[in-house]
Amino acid sequence: MSDHAAQRNFVEAVGARVLGGVCYLGGITILLGRAVSVSRATLARSSGRDALIVQMVRVGVRSVGIVCLVQIFIGVILALQLAPPLEPWGQVEMIANIIGIAGFRMLGPILTAVVLSGFAGASIAAELGTMVVAEEIEALQAHALNPVRFLIVPRLLATFVMMILLTIIANWMIAIGGYVTALAVLDPEVSEGYWSLMRDQLRLRDFASGLIMAGVFGVLISLIACYEGLRVRGGAEGVGKATTMTVVYSIVSIVLAAGVFTAIFYVFGF
Amino acid sequence: MTQTDTDNSTNAPISVKPVIRVVDLVKRFSGRAVLDGINLAVHKGETIVIMGGSGCGKSTLLRHMIGSLFPEEGRVELLGRNLNELDEPDLNALRLRFGILFQSGALFNSMTVGENVALPLREHTNLDEQTIDIMVTIKLEQVGLREAADLMPAEISGGMKKRAGLARAIALDPEILFYDEPSAGLDPVTSAEIDQLVMDLSGKLGVTSVVVTHEMDSAFRIADRMAMLDRGKMIKIAPRSEFEAIRDGQATGDEGTDLIRQFLRGDSEGPITARRLSTGYEEDILEAAWEE
Ligand SMILES: Nc1ncnc2c1ncn2[C@@H]1O[C@H](COP(=O)(O)OP(=O)(O)OP(=O)(O)O)[C@@H](O)[C@H]1O
Ligand SMILES: [Mg+2]
Numbered sequence: 001m002s003d004h005a006a007q008r009n010f011v012e013a014v015g016a017r018v019l020g021g022v023c024y025l026g027g028i029t030i031l032l033g034r035a036v037s038v039s040r041a042t043l044a045r046s047s048g049r050d051a052l053i054v055q056m057v058r059v060g061v062r063s064v065g066i067v068c069l070v071q072i073f074i075g076v077i078l079a080l081q082l083a084p085p086l087e088p089w090g091q092v093e094m095i096a097n098i099i100g101i102a103g104f105r106m107l108g109p110i111l112t113a114v115v116l117s118g119f120a121g122a123s124i125a126a127e128l129g130t131m132v133v134a135e136e137i138e139a140l141q142a143h144a145l146n147p148v149r150f151l152i153v154p155r156l157l158a159t160f161v162m163m164i165l166l167t168i169i170a171n172w173m174i175a176i177g178g179y180v181t182a183l184a185v186l187d188p189e190v191s192e193g194y195w196s197l198m199r200d201q202l203r204l205r206d207f208a209s210g211l212i213m214a215g216v217f218g219v220l221i222s223l224i225a226c227y228e229g230l231r232v233r234g235g236a237e238g239v240g241k242a243t244t245m246t247v248v249y250s251i252v253s254i255v256l257a258a259g260v261f262t263a264i265f266y267v268f269g270f
Numbered sequence: 271m272t273q274t275d276t277d278n279s280t281n282a283p284i285s286v287k288p289v290i291r292v293v294d295l296v297k298r299f300s301g302r303a304v305l306d307g308i309n310l311a312v313h314k315g316e317t318i319v320i321m322g323g324s325g326c327g328k329s330t331l332l333r334h335m336i337g338s339l340f341p342e343e344g345r346v347e348l349l350g351r352n353l354n355e356l357d358e359p360d361l362n363a364l365r366l367r368f369g370i371l372f373q374s375g376a377l378f379n380s381m382t383v384g385e386n387v388a389l390p391l392r393e394h395t396n397l398d399e400q401t402i403d404i405m406v407t408i409k410l411e412q413v414g415l416r417e418a419a420d421l422m423p424a425e426i427s428g429g430m431k432k433r434a435g436l437a438r439a440i441a442l443d444p445e446i447l448f449y450d451e452p453s454a455g456l457d458p459v460t461s462a463e464i465d466q467l468v469m470d471l472s473g474k475l476g477v478t479s480v481v482v483t484h485e486m487d488s489a490f491r492i493a494d495r496m497a498m499l500d501r502g503k504m505i506k507i508a509p510r511s512e513f514e515a516i517r518d519g520q521a522t523g524d525e526g527t528d529l530i531r532q533f534l535r536g537d538s539e540g541p542i543t544a545r546r547l548s549t550g551y552e553e554d555i556l557e558a559a560w561e562e
Contacts, residue, residue: 047392135376138338142370143390143438144362 042153055158063119075177096197103174113217117250121225125246128229129239163218295344306502322499368446369439375431377423384419
């Protein structure tokens with residue numbers, strides 16, 4: 001193969017990837033648009049509200065334990081890693097400020113989202129994919145029942161709401177993890193001043209920016225999961241692929257979105 | 271091959287507008303024409319059976335008739351409306367007038383059998399819960415599944431799933447019923463029961479039925495007219511008696527007729543198998559080698 005041909009193949013491959021990415025984004029955006037346009041219709045019916053509650057329980061209650069466990073450990077790790085470098089400056093008590101900022105602004109939402117993409121995202125994709133394979137989605141349509149109104153909206157709203165609620169819990173778990181560590185292994189004055197330092201450090205915008213991101217992550221996770229699930233073709237194999245891709249794309253999009261939002265917050269001093 | 275004109279092949283008067291009309295329908299999947307110029311007219315109250323080998327496009331044709339797939343060329347008219355031209359609300363209004371039994375039953379797995387049947391009633395009527403309960407019981411009794419109302423789809427057998435799917439399909443008393451292989455994979459008795467059900471629905475209630483099947487016994491039991499689909503083309507549409515004559519007659523030498531004859535009789539030798547053996551074995555091998 002000549003150099004020229006190799007180069008062209010490379011360009012073509014990159015082009016195909018970019019095009020595929022744009023199509024994917026387009027597909028997800030369309031799905032979001034449709035979901036938004038029928039969300040009122042979902043909530044207007046008691047069956048829709050019931051479905052929402054079922055999904056909230058499924059998304060939230062099942063992952064709350066894992067979220068707590070992970071986030072407490074994050075608090076512990078932060079405290080143990082930050083204490084030694086702060087020691088020479090006599091500022092070990094500052095771990096409260098740093099854990100507050102890092103936890104509430106970033107680690108709380110991001111790690112909760114990662115846990116949720118594995119928990120809720122994967123299971124939503126598998127469930128919808130199985131429904132596609134079993135002709136259930138077509139059956140809904142044939143009965144004049146809109147699958148977006150029936151299936152997507154409850155999952156999207158549930159993940160959005162639960163992501164925010166779980167992040168609130170997660171934030172406190174990180175803080176508690178740091179506090180417990182301070183109590184157990186650091187100087188007594190560190191734990192004594194812990195909560196007041198954290199309270200002085202944190203502003204409303206720190207809570208808010210974390211929760212805004214959490215909401216965005218929730219929408220991203222559920223949209224990707226629903227999209228992957230709905231486009232499953234070809235049996236169990238397709239379902240397996242959809243769950244894997246859901247987790248991969250979710251995590252990538254979570255980190256990218258976090259980067260974008262952090263940059264925006266930074267520019268606007270939020 | 272005999273390309274039978276649809277409108278001559280029926281004994282219904284020409285002036286009666288068909289309930290379903292498929293006109294010059296072409297459907298391609300990634301460039302390959304799966305349905306290639308299909309014409310078909312189904313009249314009120316009749317039962318038409320569509321036959322054909324596995325993968326010849328029967329389910330795909332059915333999906334076009336229910337407006338879940340749309341053709342590249344041609345059109346489907348259902349109850350006088352061109353499906354291509356309907357928007358979602360109009361299509362949904364039309365969907366309430368027909369029912370479909372999917373190949374796999376397609377029950378909603380998160381609901382009990384009873385809830386599956388109740389769903390269309392709950393969503394599309396203003397009936398109160400008590401009335402819906404009664405209706406569900408009636409529909410389930412019709413398919414012989416009353417005792418399974420509270421079971422989940424995962425807990426019942428394949429045949430029961432099909433029957434439950436049928437109960438759901440008839441929940442709103444449709445004018446047209448589509449069946450995708452209603453008796454495939456069922457034991458002979460259950461299969462005969464389903465056939466009886468199909469005949470009852472069309473005989474007593476005047477439902478128009480389109481049945482896809484390759485169970486020949488069942489096809490000859492229920493059909494008024496039969497249609498043979500082969501490799502994306504409709505090669506014959508005729509009253510049952512004509513197909514019976516082909517089945518019971520001698521091989522004619524005409525490829526289309528002999529193909530149908532082999533299919534109906536389930537012979538292991540004939541045009542279908544001859545085609546399979548002769549098509550491009552060498553080409554395939556050469557092509558494979560070439561791609562290396
Ligand atoms: N969504 C799709 N995308 C691509 N190809 C498809 C799709 N649906 C069906 N096909 C192809 O179209 C052809 C006809 O499929 P179809 O399901 O209509 O066959 P069938 O006659 O119902 O077969 P069977 O008797 O096995 O149910 C097959 O070759 C199948 O691979
Ligand atoms: Mg089929």
